[in-house]
Amino acid sequence: MQTATPTGAPPNPGIVFDMLFAHQRTAALKAAIDLDVFRAVGEGPGDVKSIARQCSASERGIRILCDYLCINGILAKEGASYRHTPTSAVFLDPRSPASIASTAQFLGAPQIGEPFEHLAEIVRNGHTSLPGSGSVEPENPMWVVFAESMAPMMAPVAGPLAELALEGKTGPVRVLDIAAGHGVFGIACARQNPQAQITAVDWAAVLNVAEKNAQKAGVADRFTKLAGSAFDVEYGGPYDAALLTNFLHHFDPPTCIGLLKKVRAALKKGGRAVTLEFVPNDDRISPPMAAGFSITMLATTGSGDAYTFRELKAMYEAAGFSGVTEHPLAPSPETAVVGLA
């Protein structure tokens, strides 16, 4: 959605003011989710007075907030009444099974947002202003919030990623799900292959969330928890596949290579290490969402980044993997990278 201006475009102060006001857009969407505005709009009738009553909020506040959501393409307005756009109906109404409203809990969490209030200092120093190693500090409770809220964002890519990991393999397979979080990637493997055994690595409190998701999905009997740091725990094995989803971007290349070596040692010969990442092109400024992810890593980690495929391939190869391939998972902004042990 972030759009680059053609180099030859005339000077436009609107771009500058739009950026200076952009924080309001995040605040407005978070407020609407917190107040349950999208449920109220979905239930109708959609006039200001009704929504205000349904949300226990003021009419002035609801009118201005809903107008602002219309301006930003999130809601629609007919006369003085608000109604869903296709986007808000599918992705923001809590009654929709595809709702991603919960992701605001993680993406809007103080530990994600607060460093951006000190971004000049972070750029000056070159690393997050969060204490210690930032978001990857051991047992950081933000990953419980992540596990509890981010599964809906990952649901559309879980199936395709599991396919890449299993590659049609039937019969008994063992899958190592590193930094499992909500666990949806390992669970997708277990669903695709009824004999797949999943071993999920993460902090203990996070694994409890993944375990509940495995129970809901009916695969708890093939789901094993391995609590601790992915850098420290004994993986066991050997495994047929290892998943490294949204994990490498938190670390610098030497750390990633060290981890990939450890993963390779736990894989069978020819086993597959599958990462899911925001992978910008070599210019590092396209495509917008993948490339733009690096500023989140600047703000919240000590040395993480959004790595190009060239860089990820080099890390894989330095760790002894071969046959490294990239697999864009459009319409998701993320890309899977597969390497063979």
Added chain:
Amino acid sequence: MQTATPTGAPPNPGIVFDMLFAHQRTAALKAAIDLDVFRAVGEGPGDVKSIARQCSASERGIRILCDYLCINGILAKEGASYRHTPTSAVFLDPRSPASIASTAQFLGAPQIGEPFEHLAEIVRNGHTSLPGSGSVEPENPMWVVFAESMAPMMAPVAGPLAELALEGKTGPVRVLDIAAGHGVFGIACARQNPQAQITAVDWAAVLNVAEKNAQKAGVADRFTKLAGSAFDVEYGGPYDAALLTNFLHHFDPPTCIGLLKKVRAALKKGGRAVTLEFVPNDDRISPPMAAGFSITMLATTGSGDAYTFRELKAMYEAAGFSGVTEHPLAPSPETAVVGLA
């Protein structure tokens, strides 16, 4: 720059994620201005190492920040070097006379940004979370920051607004500039009519900024300070014209009508009251920037709003004005409204 989605557009989670990440855009632009990145890019040579040295910042931070500014159309990239877009050259390089970089000081001030961290609460209660009457609390120091930083945003409309106020009148005229701030509107009148006398009303600390600007413009001998609240001070008069720029939006209609009555009493018969405002269409959701301004008023005031022309005309008429007309000042997002006493 905010774009409404056509109602029939397919569901798009990208709109949702773009809003959840939008706060990063504000943080990135503020950080780049604070670190003087735009001066460094303008001076060249534009590689990461040079910019980092010029800005006393880390190379990791500068690379990721500058890439992010490219993604957002603010900078351009050639190979590994950054250079100005036409927009950043004209509006963000501090060496440019049209630079609006200083506006980040006001638009990014804690008193403007902080309420958005409590927007759900504000929508619930219907008024700002700032103490007292929010941004219009007496002697609020944020208006000194406003006066010191926002003149560049207003420079392009000051001339056209002064033309509407003076309407080609030559010879001695008296102009009352209410909530003068930086003073650029009254100063523009003084420049257009060499016999115009300006009386500027604002808090004393703010008027000191306006006075300096009047000195710089060479019109200090026709510039008189009238310190205090626009609601309380005696205006004197009678005046040929009164300016009410970006002021009415802070208050509810009865308060605006009361003020307009006071203004009318200080004008000569047929004198002109000229407001500058963000004036949305009757649908209140277009055009985007004027309509979107109401959320700033929700967040920072007790009862302010972005009023439609219909509403402003009704307020003018309730205060006894006639012949009320609107004058869009494109490409500015603002509109002038003129009423005759």
